[in-house]
Amino acid sequence: MASSILIKNEARLGLKMVAPAIGIIGLLVIYPILFNIYLSFFDVQLNGTKTFVGLDNYSDLLGNPRYYHSIGVSVIYLLGTVIGTTVLGLAAAVLMNQEFHFRNIARGLILLPYFAPVISVVFGWQFIFDPVNGIYNHVVVDVLHLTDTRENLIGNPDSALFVVILFDIWKHFPIAYLLLLAKLQSVPKDLYEAAAIDGQNAWGRFWHVTLPELKFVIATVVLLRIIWNLNRFEDVYLLAPNVETLPIFTYYQAFAGIVDQGGAAAISVIQLLVLVGLIWLYVRKVLKW
Amino acid sequence: MQHYKSLLVASTLLVNGLAVSSLTNAATVEFWTAQTQSDRLQTIELLASTFEALNDGVTVKVVAVDENEMATQMAAAVAAGTTPQLIEVNSEIIMSLGEEGIIDTKAHQDVVSSIGKSRFHKGALTTLTSPSDEYYGLPYHGWIQGIWYRKDWFDEKGLAAPNTWENIETAAKALTDKANNQYGILVGTKQDSYTEQVFTQLALSNNANEFDAKGNLIFNSPATLETIKYYKDLAQYNPPGPQNWRARDYYLQGKMAMFFYSTYIMDDLSLAEVAKGSLSSENFAELSGGTFDPELVKNTAFAPIISHKSAASYGTLSGLVALKTKDSADTEATKNFIEFMYDPASYITFLHMAPGGMNPMLKGIAEDPAYLDDSNGVFKLYGADKMKQIVSGFDNIRSFSVVQGKTFPASGAIFAKSVIPRMIYDVTIEGKDPQAALDDAEKEMKTIIAQ
Numbered sequence: 001m002a003s004s005i006l007i008k009n010e011a012r013l014g015l016k017m018v019a020p021a022i023g024i025i026g027l028l029v030i031y032p033i034l035f036n037i038y039l040s041f042f043d044v045q046l047n048g049t050k051t052f053v054g055l056d057n058y059s060d061l062l063g064n065p066r067y068y069h070s071i072g073v074s075v076i077y078l079l080g081t082v083i084g085t086t087v088l089g090l091a092a093a094v095l096m097n098q099e100f101h102f103r104n105i106a107r108g109l110i111l112l113p114y115f116a117p118v119i120s121v122v123f124g125w126q127f128i129f130d131p132v133n134g135i136y137n138h139v140v141v142d143v144l145h146l147t148d149t150r151e152n153l154i155g156n157p158d159s160a161l162f163v164v165i166l167f168d169i170w171k172h173f174p175i176a177y178l179l180l181l182a183k184l185q186s187v188p189k190d191l192y193e194a195a196a197i198d199g200q201n202a203w204g205r206f207w208h209v210t211l212p213e214l215k216f217v218i219a220t221v222v223l224l225r226i227i228w229n230l231n232r233f234e235d236v237y238l239l240a241p242n243v244e245t246l247p248i249f250t251y252y253q254a255f256a257g258i259v260d261q262g263g264a265a266a267i268s269v270i271q272l273l274v275l276v277g278l279i280w281l282y283v284r285k286v287l288k289w
Numbered sequence: 290m291q292h293y294k295s296l297l298v299a300s301t302l303l304v305n306g307l308a309v310s311s312l313t314n315a316a317t318v319e320f321w322t323a324q325t326q327s328d329r330l331q332t333i334e335l336l337a338s339t340f341e342a343l344n345d346g347v348t349v350k351v352v353a354v355d356e357n358e359m360a361t362q363m364a365a366a367v368a369a370g371t372t373p374q375l376i377e378v379n380s381e382i383i384m385s386l387g388e389e390g391i392i393d394t395k396a397h398q399d400v401v402s403s404i405g406k407s408r409f410h411k412g413a414l415t416t417l418t419s420p421s422d423e424y425y426g427l428p429y430h431g432w433i434q435g436i437w438y439r440k441d442w443f444d445e446k447g448l449a450a451p452n453t454w455e456n457i458e459t460a461a462k463a464l465t466d467k468a469n470n471q472y473g474i475l476v477g478t479k480q481d482s483y484t485e486q487v488f489t490q491l492a493l494s495n496n497a498n499e500f501d502a503k504g505n506l507i508f509n510s511p512a513t514l515e516t517i518k519y520y521k522d523l524a525q526y527n528p529p530g531p532q533n534w535r536a537r538d539y540y541l542q543g544k545m546a547m548f549f550y551s552t553y554i555m556d557d558l559s560l561a562e563v564a565k566g567s568l569s570s571e572n573f574a575e576l577s578g579g580t581f582d583p584e585l586v587k588n589t590a591f592a593p594i595i596s597h598k599s600a601a602s603y604g605t606l607s608g609l610v611a612l613k614t615k616d617s618a619d620t621e622a623t624k625n626f627i628e629f630m631y632d633p634a635s636y637i638t639f640l641h642m643a644p645g646g647m648n649p650m651l652k653g654i655a656e657d658p659a660y661l662d663d664s665n666g667v668f669k670l671y672g673a674d675k676m677k678q679i680v681s682g683f684d685n686i687r688s689f690s691v692v693q694g695k696t697f698p699a700s701g702a703i704f705a706k707s708v709i710p711r712m713i714y715d716v717t718i719e720g721k722d723p724q725a726a727l728d729d730a731e732k733e734m735k736t737i738i739a740q
Contacts, residue, residue: 043740045389046389046391047389047390048368131529131530132528132536132542132544150470150529151529152528152531155529155532156529242531242714252480252711259360
């Protein structure tokens with residue numbers, strides 16, 4: 001009897017303790033999502049007047065060929081950047097886990113691209129690749145004479161996507177490196193010694209010891225990168241606004257000029273569903289968490 | 290210098306005997322300006338402080354907003370209930386905002402009555418008039434666009450001035466030398482407003498339009514298609530990749546033969562002249578004056594009118610827009626501030642931020658001796674007659690949104706959605722078929738009009 005009262009009291013206390021968190025999440029996450037879903041069925045004027053339009057916003061969107069094109073671009077962008085940053089981050093982490101002189105300085109320097117403000121490095125890249133005055137064309141055309149046509153690598157739609165992917169890998173691999181290095185340092189030395197005794201060479205030790213130990217951190221890195229990059233806007237828009245990933249498409253469609261709030265809401269509802277679906281699939285089927 | 294200017298503005302106002310209402314209530318005028326450069330902001334801040342000094346209890350808060358972001362920022366502000374009292378932005382955005390029910394047209398009417406309708410350039414005021422004869426904005430300053438070109442290069446090759454389609458294309462081809470990093474022309478190929486401005490002038494010279502006088506969408510026409518194809522031909526003499534107005538720097542560096550630009554460039558060109566003068570003095574013997582060509586002003590000529598099927602001059606203007614506020618004291622202060630901005634002393638101070646680029650919308654200002662005496666000496670360099678000629682263009686400027694004296698605000702909405710720039714980008718950079726791009730653009734325009 002007494003214990004059940006105790007349990008009840010404890011449960012009540014527990015509820016009280018989580019109530020602020022639930023309140024904040026409800027206000028900042030649940031409410032905007034619900035309001036967003038509500039808005040997606042309306043045509044919204046700037047002065048707040050709403051007209052119910054049913055599924056028009058959705059049918060406009062799904063009937064737009066540019067929407068599907070931007071999904072394709074986003075998939076390539078996601079594959080390129082997620083694989084690129086993870087692999088480069090892993091390589092850098094393994095390298096920086098070795099003993100050598102000035103290791104601490106090197107470890108710090110690797111983080112620089114991640115800390116630099118986006119806008120300043122974007123301008124840097126644009127100056128480098130400027131078709132008329134940039135150093136890239138100067139070196140390739142005037143100094144090395146590799147070709148005699150100047151290319152606008154950032155502007156040209158065929159190469160812009162790859163420049164944007166390269167930029168993202170360069171800018172964001174340090175975060176993958178940081179997370180992986182932290183885990184690497186906690187891998188017990190005797191595991192490697194045991195593997196060496198079993199006759200494994202360096203590659204074998206990496207394959208059979210390092211990778212399994214890192215599995216969950218790598219999975220976390222990949223998951224975070226997918227979430228971040230599916231929504232990544234500023235890097236792409238600032239560097240090459242003609243690379244229409246989903247967020248850029250959304251911007252042009254809904255926010256350029258007079259804001260089409262209903263249309264924008266419809267896009268983000270679909271994007272939310274896709275993101276949730278992707279993550280569910282990834283966590284359940286790939287990671288088997 | 291700033292203090293001196295401030296004193297000058299203040300004292301001129303007092304001498305003019307301008308009735309300065311001293312409001313007792315505290316009022317705020319949040320003023321969003323599209324002038325984002327820091328030196329221009331300083332001048333606007335100066336005007337604002339002068340107004341504050343003359344009007345007790347009124348605070349003028351100047352906020353710089355990039356022109357391409359203005360519509361988006363406005364939407365966010367209106368949604369958040371933090372609408373500014375006054376904005377300064379181009380006519381296309383004004384017309385598209387006009388349809389959103391947030392503009393205080395009553396305040397505009399009051400200001401026009403107070404200043405006098407006949408003092409405005411007629412064409413300028415018409416551009417901002419709604420179909421139901423309300424003023425969506427008050428014309429404040431404007432520019433004329435045309436082709437600026439290297440007269441010395443043209444003379445050397447015996448080329449005619451770029452004032453017809455044939456002359457432009459011939460010259461662009463003759464003066465392109467990609468192996469030596471030299472380009473014949475600059476037309477906009479990025480998805481931004483510069484592209485639409487260049488395209489509009491060429492389209493108007495080919496009698497292509499968005500709307501007919503009855504308001505029917507007639508954009509998908511053989512004339513438009515022909516203009517797109519011509520535009521694509523010109524774009525092959527562009528610097529590589531998508532370009533916008535920023536590429537004018539290549540002209541200042543002597544790597545480009547001609548470019549579409551507004552009269553704003555007059556200031557830049559003469560600044561080059563000034564820079565050259567100051568750098569070549571004995572004190573800076575080791576400096577060569579950077580990459581500025583000392584002869585650039587002299588060697589630059591302007592072709593404001595392009596002829597094909599008809600002659601087209603194109604320009605656009607920026608206006609002041611008062612927005613609806615809940616507080617009547619704010620509205621009153623805003624109206625006073627607008628009238629203050631039109632007072633010759635403050636008006637000329639504002640226009641002198643970009644001599645030649647910002648041209649007055651009130652008659653008589655261009656002849657004012659104070660106006661013709663700008664501190665950079667731009668007007669002296671170009672001559673008073675040329676300035677008067679440019680300004681007179683505002684009685685009959687052409688654009689897509691005005692057809693036979695009637696305005697079509699939908700054109701502003703189409704502008705704000707960058708439909709035409711995207712069409713041009715698709716054709717010139719992505720290699721899309723012109724007719725297919727035109728069909729898609731027409732479809733988008735129809736969607737926008739239907740809303």
